[in-house]
Every structure is written in C-alpha cells, then in structure tokens.
Amino acid sequence: MGSNDRYPVPAQLRFMLLWFKEWSEMQRGDFLPILAQKFSPPGSVNGVVAGMEGINCHQGDRPPSLFQCRVKLFGDWVTGWSQADKDQFLTGLKEMDPQFIEKYEAGFHLIASGQSKKDGEEENLNLPQTTVPQEVESEEYLGEVV
Structure with missing residues (x-):
C-alpha cells in the first residue's frame, strides 16, 4: 500500500496545512521551492530545487528530521x-501565511513567464536559499529530537 492510499486527499491536505503551521520560517523557506516544483507544469521549473532533491529520509547514521519526512x-x-486539491x-497556506504565498506567486510567475536575468541584473525573487538541516542547536526547531 502506497502513501497515497493510506489517507484520503482531504486528510492529506489537513496534515500538510497543520504541519506547515508548525514549521519555522527557515523550514517554510526550504519548502517554497519544493512547492513551486511540485505545482508547476513539467519542465517549467529549471533546477529550482536541485539542492532539495538530495533530501531523503536517510542521512548516514542520523535519523531523518521530522521536516524531511513530512516533505x-x-x-x-x-x-x-x-x-x-x-x-x-x-488557499489554506494563504490564510496562514500571506507573505509565503506572495513569494510563491512572485517566483512562480517569473519562472512560468520565462523571465530571467536581464542585462546583468541579478534576479531577486526573495526566495530563501534551500538548506538541508545539519545540526540544530536551537530548541525553536519544533522540539524535534536530533
């Protein structure tokens, strides 16, 4: 039984919205390019999540983070x-974090329209850099056991 079969789509949506609500700004920033990739037409997001493709639930001898498994x-x-769906x-994300959706829409619009750097201008989508959490020293990391 695959993970799509275990929970109906309405439950999946509720889980994702609940988890998003719990995520820190850094985690939301890491999720943004993943969301853009998954919600865009095939081929329209050119390498945006290259750094995130390496995320899996196995990092050597360390257990995966809760965030990694949820993603x-x-x-x-x-x-x-x-x-x-x-x-x-x-819509649920926008109700929780309108600024997150503004960043998503701004980045998605630029990517979908094929705009890129113009005449040496730096492209600034205000999209946070994707990071794979290595070590967490703050208790603010949602109480995960690391």
Missing part, C-alpha cells in the same frame, strides 16, 4: 492531488 510525504501525496492547499 517526502508531501512529494508522494501531491502526485495524486487534482488541481482543485492544489488550489485548496494554496
């Missing part, structure tokens, strides 16, 4: 979502 579940689940998810 993996999102990747598995979203393949079974309809456009209406995706729109519902984006």
